[in-house]
Amino acid sequence: MLPSTIAISAHGLTRKFGSLVAVNNVDLEVPTGRIYGFLGPNGSGKSTTIRMLCGLLLPSAGSATVLGKDTRKEAEALKQQIGYMTQRFSLFEDLTVKENLQFISEVYAVPRATRKTRVLELLSEFRLSDQIKQRAGTLSGGQRQRLALAAATLHKPKILLLDEPTSAVDPQSRRDFWETLFELADQGTTILVSTHYMDEAARCHSLAILDRGVKVADGTPRSLGENIDTTVIEVQAEDPNSARQSLAKEPEIFSITQLGIKLRVLIPKRIPDALQLVTANLQRASIKGVAAEVFPDLEDVFVAVTQLHTKQAA
Ligand SMILES: Nc1ncnc2c1ncn2[C@@H]1O[C@H](COP(=O)(O)OP(=O)(O)O)[C@@H](O)[C@H]1O
Ligand SMILES: [Mg+2]
Missing domain, CATH: 3.30.70.100 (Alpha-Beta Plaits)
Structure with missing residues (x-):
C-alpha cells in the first residue's frame, strides 16, 4: 500500500523551557498508514515533540499539522481524531477493565448507542475478555498496556501517538504489542511511536533519530544504514x-x-x-x-x- 498523503507534518518545531531548548527546529513528514518511530535516549525531546503534536503543549516556534489541522489553532477538534498513550497512562486502578473503557468512552463522547458494543469489541480485540471484572490495578504489565492501547483506540482515531508504550512490559508482551500496531497500521491508522529500544526502532517503516532536541537523521532503517x-x-x-x-x-x-x-x-x-x-x-x-x-x-x-x-x- 502506497502512502497517499502526509498525516503529520512539522516545520521548525521548537519548544523551550526557560533557557533549555527541549525540541530544536524539528521538521517531520509522517505518511498515512505507516509506523513512524522516534528513537532517542532520555531527555532527547521525544515526549515534548509528541505533546506538541497532540496539541497538549504549545510550540515556542514553528508549526505542526496533524490530519491537515494546525495543532495550535485546532487542538480541540484534533483530540477527537488522535489517540494518545504514554508510558504512565493513568488507568483508573480502582475501576475494573470494563469500567475503565466505559468511562473513557464517555470522555471521548462515543455515542451512547454504540458505546456498549465498542467496549465489548475492544475487550475481545485486545484479549481482555477474561479480565472484564478485574480491577486495573491488579493487571499484569502486558494486560495494563493492552488496556491502555484499547482506551487510546476507543474512538477509532486515525492517528495514534504512543510515547514509549512498551517500556514497562516483558519481551513477549512487547512483541504482541507490535503485532497489534502492525494490524492497526494495515487498517490505515498512522502510528507515531517513541522508543529507546533499537529492535523496536528497526521495526518502524521509517524513523527519526533525536539527540538533545535535534533531529540528527531520519529515513527507513535501511536508508539510514546506507547514508551514514x-x-x-x-x-x-x-x-x-x-x-x-x-x-x-x-x-x-x-x-x-x-x-x-x-x-x-x-x-x-x-x-x-x-x-x-x-x-x-x-x-x-x-x-x-x-x-x-x-x-x-x-x-x-x-x-x-x-x-x-x-x-x-x-
Ligand atoms: N515541563 C517541563 N519543564 C521543564 N523542562 C522540561 C519539561 N518537560 C521536559 N523538559 C526537559 O526537556 C528535555 C526533553 O524532555 P523529554 O521531551 O521528556 O525527553 P524524552 O521524552 O526524550 O525523554 C529534558 O531535558 C527535560 O528535562
Ligand atoms: Mg519521554
Whole structure:
C-alpha cells in the first residue's frame, strides 16, 4: 500500500523551557498508514515533540499539522481524531477493565448507542475478555498496556501517538504489542511511536533519530544504514578484550562496542581502507581474529550520527 498523503507534518518545531531548548527546529513528514518511530535516549525531546503534536503543549516556534489541522489553532477538534498513550497512562486502578473503557468512552463522547458494543469489541480485540471484572490495578504489565492501547483506540482515531508504550512490559508482551500496531497500521491508522529500544526502532517503516532536541537523521532503517558516513567493521577475536585495547589506539576509530564475543568498530568513510586499518592493527599486536565489513544496524547509525552531532555542537 502506497502512502497517499502526509498525516503529520512539522516545520521548525521548537519548544523551550526557560533557557533549555527541549525540541530544536524539528521538521517531520509522517505518511498515512505507516509506523513512524522516534528513537532517542532520555531527555532527547521525544515526549515534548509528541505533546506538541497532540496539541497538549504549545510550540515556542514553528508549526505542526496533524490530519491537515494546525495543532495550535485546532487542538480541540484534533483530540477527537488522535489517540494518545504514554508510558504512565493513568488507568483508573480502582475501576475494573470494563469500567475503565466505559468511562473513557464517555470522555471521548462515543455515542451512547454504540458505546456498549465498542467496549465489548475492544475487550475481545485486545484479549481482555477474561479480565472484564478485574480491577486495573491488579493487571499484569502486558494486560495494563493492552488496556491502555484499547482506551487510546476507543474512538477509532486515525492517528495514534504512543510515547514509549512498551517500556514497562516483558519481551513477549512487547512483541504482541507490535503485532497489534502492525494490524492497526494495515487498517490505515498512522502510528507515531517513541522508543529507546533499537529492535523496536528497526521495526518502524521509517524513523527519526533525536539527540538533545535535534533531529540528527531520519529515513527507513535501511536508508539510514546506507547514508551514514561511517564504515562498520565487525571483529571476532579470540580475545576481544585485547583486540579492543589495541584498536582503541587508532585515532581514526571513533567507537568500539563489544557485543558478546564480537566487536563493532566504527570508522569514518573518508578513511579509504577501513578493513585494512583494522586487520593491520590486529596483526601488529599479534591478535588472532577475523574482521569483515558489515551493513550498519540502527545501533551503529545511532552512535555514528549522535557522535557527529556532538562534534558539531562542540
Ligand atoms: N515541563 C517541563 N519543564 C521543564 N523542562 C522540561 C519539561 N518537560 C521536559 N523538559 C526537559 O526537556 C528535555 C526533553 O524532555 P523529554 O521531551 O521528556 O525527553 P524524552 O521524552 O526524550 O525523554 C529534558 O531535558 C527535560 O528535562
Ligand atoms: Mg519521554
